[in-house]
Amino acid sequence: MALNKLELLRIFCSAAELGNFKACAVKLALSPQAVTRAVQQLEQLTGEVLFHRNTRQVRLTQFGSQLYQDGRLQLAQLDALFSPRLATQDAQGLVRLAAPAALRPILSPLLLEFAALHPQIRLDVRLSDQHSDVVDEQIDLGIRAGLLRDQSFVALQVSEVALYLVASPAYLAAHGTPSDLAALNNHQQVSLLDEGTGRPWAWFFRDGEIYQPRQVRLLVNDAQQELAAVAAGLGIGQIADFLAQPLLERGELVRLLPAQEPTPWPLSLYRPQRGPVPARVRLLFDFLRDRLRG
Structure with a gap:
């Protein structure tokens, strides 16, 4: 199997570090012949002899020593680049x-x-x-x-x-309280804009029933502004529970038709x-x- 340049460099650096092809082969789970072939292939690519070799030992040439120093640094940087960053303190x-x-x-x-x-x-x-x-x-x-x-x-x-249908006490005193969903058509409404369609967001109710606001007095693209407008008495709105709850507790809003509320999202x-x-x-x-x- 042909090895890429990165694999050749890893084998060479390991052999240079250990000073022994057999020990390098054991460490990398390769055959000694595979280590020898890798070194020879790298020598062909660089055009330089990397080791002085005889029957007793291998020793880096001057060029091999420089390649080992440069290669070791590059491999360390590469390993650091791809190592998982698991330490949360870092x-x-x-x-x-x-x-x-x-x-x-x-x-x-x-x-x-x-x-x-x-x-x-x-x-x-x-x-x-x-x-x-x-x-x-x-x-x-x-x-x-x-x-x-x-x-x-x-x-x-x-x-x-949860989604609550709400209105201010002042609005209800002036316009009455709706008794069912059909009665919403007779009331002013405050709605959030669906910027994807340019229309008001639909209101959702029990059993999947959907109501499209019709008598929209104020259409806004911000939920906080929608809440403020409902609290100011401009009309009825459907508001998320975490926004409406503080005003409900203070009596600034009244919850309408709770039996028709949808399953919480x-x-x-x-x-x-x-x-x-x-x-x-x-x-x-x-x-x-x-x-x-x-």
């Missing part, structure tokens, strides 16, 4: 994270905590309520609510997100690619997994 570099913009209130303090714990890791955070193109944007980790349809993702469910932490996970990515994955659970 983790460094860039991690790109994609997540829904609605998670900003939860993620912001967590990412600041992570950055303080790991000053050698740089974060590139993409917050958007549109699904990121994980290939074009070179995303390392992502967070997504709902089903992940891409089977190539490595995903772990960390929590659930899974909140998943995912990696777009299978295969080895760099230490910096694993650190952020494990950190977010532990913090977001529940």
